[in-house]
Amino acid sequence: MEVGFLGLGIMGKAMSMNLLKNGFKVTVWNRTLSKCNELVEFGASIGETPAQVVKKCRLTIAMLSDPAAALSVVFDKDGVLEQIDSGKGYIDMSTVDPETSSKISEAITSKGGAFLEAPVSGSKQPAETGQLVILAAGDKGLYEESIPAFDVLGKKSFFLGQVGNGAKMKLVVNMIMGSMMNAFSEGLVLSERSGLNPHDLLDILDLGAIANPMFRGKGPAMLKSNHSPAFPLKHQQKDMRLALALGDENAVSMPVAAAANESFKKARSMGLGDLDFSAVYEILKMTKD
Numbered sequence: 648m649e650v651g652f653l654g655l656g657i658m659g660k661a662m663s664m665n666l667l668k669n670g671f672k673v674t675v676w677n678r679t680l681s682k683c684n685e686l687v688e689f690g691a692s693i694g695e696t697p698a699q700v701v702k703k704c705r706l707t708i709a710m711l712s713d714p715a716a717a718l719s720v721v722f723d724k725d726g727v728l729e730q731i732d733s734g735k736g737y738i739d740m741s742t743v744d745p746e747t748s749s750k751i752s753e754a755i756t757s758k759g760g761a762f763l764e765a766p767v768s769g770s771k772q773p774a775e776t777g778q779l780v781i782l783a784a785g786d787k788g789l790y791e792e793s794i795p796a797f798d799v800l801g802k803k804s805f806f807l808g809q810v811g812n813g814a815k816m817k818l819v820v821n822m823i824m825g826s827m828m829n830a831f832s833e834g835l836v837l838s839e840r841s842g843l844n845p846h847d848l849l850d851i852l853d854l855g856a857i858a859n860p861m862f863r864g865k866g867p868a869m870l871k872s873n874h875s876p877a878f879p880l881k882h883q884q885k886d887m888r889l890a891l892a893l894g895d896e897n898a899v900s901m902p903v904a905a906a907a908n909e910s911f912k913k914a915r916s917m918g919l920g921d922l923d924f925s926a927v928y929e930i931l932k933m934t935k936d
């Protein structure tokens with residue numbers, strides 16, 4: 648099966664590598680074209696533009712940073728829209744808002760193409776090991792056609808109905824995750840400041856009802872101030888922003904998420920946006936009497 652892949656950041660690189668290792672023919676494109684070279688060593692071909700990739704491949708997947716990037720790759724010169732037509736499918740796996748996804752869907756389908764949004768839950772390591780959770784919505788036929796690829800990329804895929812539902816589900820999940828990371832960071836700081844050993848806190852949390860892979864995986868590194876990026880903080884803040892907008896539209900009061908967003912914004916303003924989202928711990932640690 649030949650697949651196009653647009654966007655070779657932390658996630659896109661791991662996902663396209665996985666497809667290659669599992670026997671897919673993959674043609675890759677990245678805005679910074681030099682990032683394609685590593686994939687070429689594993690058998691990928693390069694497309695010079697998104698349009699060239701779509702021209703060559705029946706299915707093209709995108710994994711891009713944010714709504715602006717997702718729109719640019721489709722609508723700008725040499726973009727996806729120039730070559731999409733009937734018989735071709737476009738799958739956007741980036742985390743964006745439902746409006747962005749719908750705009751892309753309308754443009755693709757108006758040219759006869761099929762569209763699926765399929766954001767993922769799971770970070771760098773699940774992307775490397777094919778353990779993502781895929782939240783698909785849109786064209787059911789394209790979803791079924793994409794299952795061989797989704798089986799390589801993820802441990803489970805959900806089909807959630809009409810375009811927008813995948814984006815909304817992803818934003819709800821990440822809104823919860825961002826709020827949890829803030830509560831966890833506050834707990835670590837509170838334990839240290841009140842004279843407890845925060846490593847004891849990690850052990851205790853891991854044995855109780857709120858044990859989870861995020862606390863277990865990130866806690867020890869956070870205590871060493873190691874925030875090597877798996878999920879960049881700037882993307883988590885984007886997801887909080889988009890989730891809060893969804894809350895606005897639906898008149899859902901979200902004071903916890905709003906406060907978490909403020910912490911992520913503060914961390915971004917202090918230059919921590921490219922670190923892992925766990926770096927929000929650093930700004931909470933800084934606040935003193």
Ligand SMILES: NC(=O)C1=CN([C@@H]2O[C@H](COP(=O)(O)OP(=O)(O)OC[C@H]3O[C@@H](n4cnc5c(N)ncnc54)[C@H](OP(=O)(O)O)[C@@H]3O)[C@@H](O)[C@H]2O)C=CC1
Binds near residue numbers: 654656711
């Ligand atoms: N990292 C994670 O743990 C997870 C991330 N996600 C989501 O997946 C998406 C990708 O995340 P991740 O791989 O971590 O992000 P990265 O920041 O590592 O990569 C972003 C990618 O988007 C490209 N890009 C950015 N702006 C533009 C633009 N204007 N035009 C074209 N390409 C652009 C970058 O190209 P260039 O190399 O040229 O900068 C790069 O390929 C995001 O939506 C994120 O929220 C979802 C689940 C987990």
Ligand SMILES: O=CC(=O)O
Binds near residue numbers: 767768770821878
């Ligand atoms: O979007 C990030 C994730 O870990 O999921």
